[in-house]
Amino acid sequence: MLRLLALLLLAFATAAAPAKDAAPAAQDPVLEKRVMALAEELRCLVCQNQTLADSNAPLAEDLRNQVREKMRRGASDSEIVDYMVARYGDFVLYRPPFKLTTVLLWFGPLLLLAAGFIVLLRRVLRRRPAQDLELTASERKRAAELLAGNEAERR
Numbered sequence: 001m002l003r004l005l006a007l008l009l010l011a012f013a014t015a016a017a018p019a020k021d022a023a024p025a026a027q028d029p030v031l032e033k034r035v036m037a038l039a040e041e042l043r044c045l046v047c048q049n050q051t052l053a054d055s056n057a058p059l060a061e062d063l064r065n066q067v068r069e070k071m072r073r074g075a076s077d078s079e080i081v082d083y084m085v086a087r088y089g090d091f092v093l094y095r096p097p098f099k100l101t102t103v104l105l106w107f108g109p110l111l112l113l114a115a116g117f118i119v120l121l122r123r124v125l126r127r128r129p130a131q132d133l134e135l136t137a138s139e140r141k142r143a144a145e146l147l148a149g150n151e152a153e154r155r
Contacts, residue, residue, distance in 0.1 A: 031068065031071055034071060035067050035071060036053050038071075039051060039053035039063075039064055039067060040053045040094070041081070041093065041094055041095070042067075042081075042093065042094060043091065043092055044059070044060040045059055045060075045088060045091070045092065046060065052064055052067075063084075067080055070083070090102060
């Protein structure tokens with residue numbers, strides 16, 4: 001009975017899940033392949049860590065359509081990339097070029113790692129060695145009494 005109830009619950013839960021619309025078939029498969037190849041090189045401006053080809057964001061879809069339209073008009077890949085960079089800056093490139101304005105982007109993580117290592121090294125080297133503390137005779141006697149008392153309680 002419990003299995004039947006679980007099966008019915010599962011059936012109703014999956015029936016209520018909305019289906020995704022199928023992607024329209026490409027009219028020109030060669031053009032679509034070229035669009036997706038170029039979209040792999042451009043960053044989604046909304047997702048920021050995905051390419052245009054990987055992103056499902058509405059802006060990414062609009063940018064893919066824009067790339068597709070420019071390709072239909074005969075624009076080369078480099079012309080499209082130049083247009084996108086002029087409009088959105090180097091950030092739109094998934095692999096930004098190495099130049100003065102992107103030096104921090106390329107070397108920033110390495111600089112942070114080096115700075116962290118230097119801070120750690122300085123802290124370790126500044127650490128003072130632990131001093132051996134000598135107990136006085138009265139402190140030793142008190143410690144022995146406490147330890148003897150614990151031994152008696154355990155038995």
